[in-house]
Amino acid sequence: MKKRSYVWLIVILLLIPLRTDAEETKINAKYQWNLADIYVSEANFKRDYQAVADALPKLSSYEGKLARASNVAKLFALNERIARKLEKLSLYAHLKQDLNIEDKTAAHLKAQVETLISDYAAKTAFIEPELLSLSERTLAKLQKSKPLKPYRYYFEELRERKKHTLSKREEQLLAKLSPIMSDPENIYNNAARGDYDPPSVRTPDGKTVSLTDENYTKALEHPDRNYRKRAFQTRFQSYETIENTSAATLYASVKADELYAKARKYKSGLDAALSADDVPKQVFTNLISTVNTHLPSLHRYVELRKKALGVDRVHTYDMSVPLVEETIAKKMKFPFETAQSLILEGLKPLGDDYIQNVRRAFEQRWIDVYPRPKKYTGGYNTGAYDTHPFILLNYDGSLDGLLTTAHEIGHAMNSVYTNKTQPYHYSRQSIFTAEVASTANEWLMMDYFLKQAKTDEEKLYLLNQQIDQIRGTLYTQVMYSEFEQAIHDKVRQGGSLTAAELNELWLRLLKKYYGPAYAADPEAARGWLRIPHFYDAFYVYKYATSLAASFELVKQMKADETGEATKRYLQFLRSGTSDDPIRLLQKAGVDMTSPKPLENLLSYFDSLVREMEQLLKKQGRL
Known part of the structure; x- marks a missing residue:
């Protein structure tokens, strides 16, 4: 069940465990972190640790006193001082262990910090419930007060949330139910990762390999089609052992999402998820409808693959094999x-x-x-x-x-x-905009490489990379989102989700998205049970919207010789969460409530497919 993060709980995000694997080697120091940039010595670490421990009891002195702006301002200031130190403590301990999982000092520091953050969470647990218990009039007064002027947007969000806040007793009940509502995901993880053993397959050179995620990916990129087919069939047939369990856990998770949404007076689980991100529903509906309108471009790409590979129909195991020689990748x-x-x-x-x-x-x-x-x-x-x-x-x-x-x-x-x-x-x-800055850099780098390509083979390799990036981040994530919407609608209307029903829906979507040149193998119907994101309702659509937003921003920067588009983009990078994500993007020059950014990206995808088609024809491969 998805929840929003707030000012005083922000440090908790740093508790997400980072699996690690590192020990000191003779690698040049300039290629390694300098953790002294956080703390010069453990003595400095201990000083901050003690300062936080000493300050925590002071937080409780404000409980029951948050109707006055001066008290709230003092509490927020104290909380920030504590949170900033906690953030550094957590960062240092986690990074130190990420460099060497066997570092006992790092493990000890991490355990200490996690205990401190647990205490911090307990000490600050009263803040948001108390603020939400205040009358709308009092919250409005706090928002307009001079001491809390820096928190205007925070109070705007808080007042919006108050519309979906229940009585104290009901909130306490939901809080107690929260761990139970997370059980479906935990059971799924145990089944899909703990109880599931990847099957083995024999490679073309006679070796037997376990089809782990890494080996399965390599198998799908192998030039031997029979091997790809065997790997695909073996892997997907093995999912039959966890198919019914996965269907039951997904059904339970969706029911929990819809129950939570209904309890909080949302129309649906989708509305609740979008509200948590401050995203209007039309952003989601535009995404689905616009991508559906542009499915012929994806169908064209699948048809292109069919011709380039010389096969009658393209199967799932034909979608990842490169269309250019491996030597190009090795040269780059x-x-x-x-x-x-x-x-x-x-x-x-x-x-x-x-x-x-x-x-x-x-x-x-x-x-x-x-x-x-x-x-x-x-x-x-x-x-x-x-x-x-x-x-x-x-x-x-x-x-x-x-x-x-x-x-x-x-x-x-x-x-x-x-x-x-x-x-x-x-x-x-915001989670909605988190991938904009990162994917903008990828767009710029790929644009640079495409312009620098010296041969048709290099160009083909780069085009293939770019096409598959858009296919995976836009088309695939939107197909996932459409699947999510369908199963949530069905459950909200009183329906159930069996493995057979989920398989049928998944296969139907595969056929729709990949078109007439694609052969939907029966085994592919189990694809839904490989996606853990479905237990975080309506998350994956944000990959697609971020990609479209960054593409539009980069497109504007490349076309604008005045530099104004770049200035707007840099201002966006400065904005943080000072406003809702849609308004921040609009100020930068892209309106995600409009289908235009998506249409521009999808048109670009179509142009890449056509360019690749022409190059392959030029080489006599079509």
């Missing part, structure tokens, strides 16, 4: 020094100040670059209000590795600009 290798130069060049349209900040990231050890034993194996950007961003990579020299670097730098620069401009309580990014 970038040492990190080269990647830095290319990123600095590709992001030049964002202006000198932006580039200077990116240089700081490269030169001042904001990035832990290379994989090593016991280091966390993923990639992310994080940080605190009072520190610079920290980017974790496992850089492998590939084009994907370079684009990941640019992506995470986008997140980092968003934080840099926001933290310079906004007060602490508006220093985050």
Whole structure:
């Protein structure tokens, strides 16, 4: 069940466990984080820790006194001082452990901080319920008061939430039910990750491999079609063992979402989810309808794949195999020094100040670059209000590795600009806009590479990358969203969700989205049970809207020789959560309540498919 984060609970987000894998190696220090930028020594860490522990009891002194603006202002100021220190403490402990999961000191520090944050959560638990219990008149008075002027937008959100706040007794009951309503996801995770054992398959060279996520992805990219087919069928047939459990848990999760929405006086689970993000419903409905209108472009791409691969119909196991020779991908290798130069060049349209900040990231050890034993194996950007961003990579020299670097730098620069401009309580990014800054950098880099392509094969490789990026982030996520809407509507109207019904719906959507050149294999019907995001209702549509918003912003910046579009974009990066995400994007120059940004992106997708088609014809491959 999705909930909104508020000022005094923001630190709790840092408790999300970051799996880790790192130990010190002889990698040049300039490619590793300098955690002394957070705390020079553990003595400094302990000093902040003690300061927070000493300050926590003071929070309780304001309980029952929040009808007065002066008391609320003092409480918010105290809370911010505590939260900012807690944020640094949590950041330091987590990053230290992310560099080496076997670091016992890091594990001890992390445990200490988590205990402190738990105490903090308990001490601040009264704040929001007490504010919401105040009359609308009192809240309006607080919002207009001089001491709380910096919190005007926060109170605007709070007053909107009050419309969906229940009596004290009802709120207490919902709070007690909350852990139970999360059980479906926990059961699903245990079944899909704990009880499920990936099957094995024999590779073309005679080896037997377990079809883990990584090996399955490699199998779908293998040139041997029979092997791809065997891997697909083996993997999807194995889901039969958890199919009914997954259907039951998804049904229970959707029922919980709809029950929660009804209890809070929303018309539907969709309305509740959109309200939590301050997003009007037309944004979601425009997304579904606009993408459906442009499905012929996706059908054209599937038809193109069919012809290029020389097959009668395209199956699921034909959708990931590259349409260009593997040698092109192998040639496109970038040492990190080269990647830095290319990123600095590709992001030049964002202006000198932006580039200077990116240089700081490269030169001042904001990035832990290379994989090593016991280091966390993923990639992310994080940080605190009072520190610079920290980017974790496992850089492998590939084009994907370079684009990941640019992506995470986008997140980092968003934080840099926001933290310079906004007060602490508006220093985050809305989930709705969180991926705009990162994907904008990817658009700029791919545009740069496409212009620099020296051969048709390089161009084809890049076109294929760009097409599949849009397909996966826009078309696929919208198909997921359409599936979500259908199952939520059915449950709200009193229907059930069996495995057979979910399979039938999923297969129907696959056929609609991929068109007549696509063969929907019976095994593919179980695709829905591989998507854990469905347990966080109506989340995935935001991947699609962020991509469309960033495309529109980059399009405007490239076309505007006056630099005004870039100024608007940089102002957007400075905005944090100082206003609702739709208004912030509108100020930047893109209106997500209109279908136009989506139509522009989908038209671009169509142009890429047609360009790829022409190049393949030129090579005699169609």
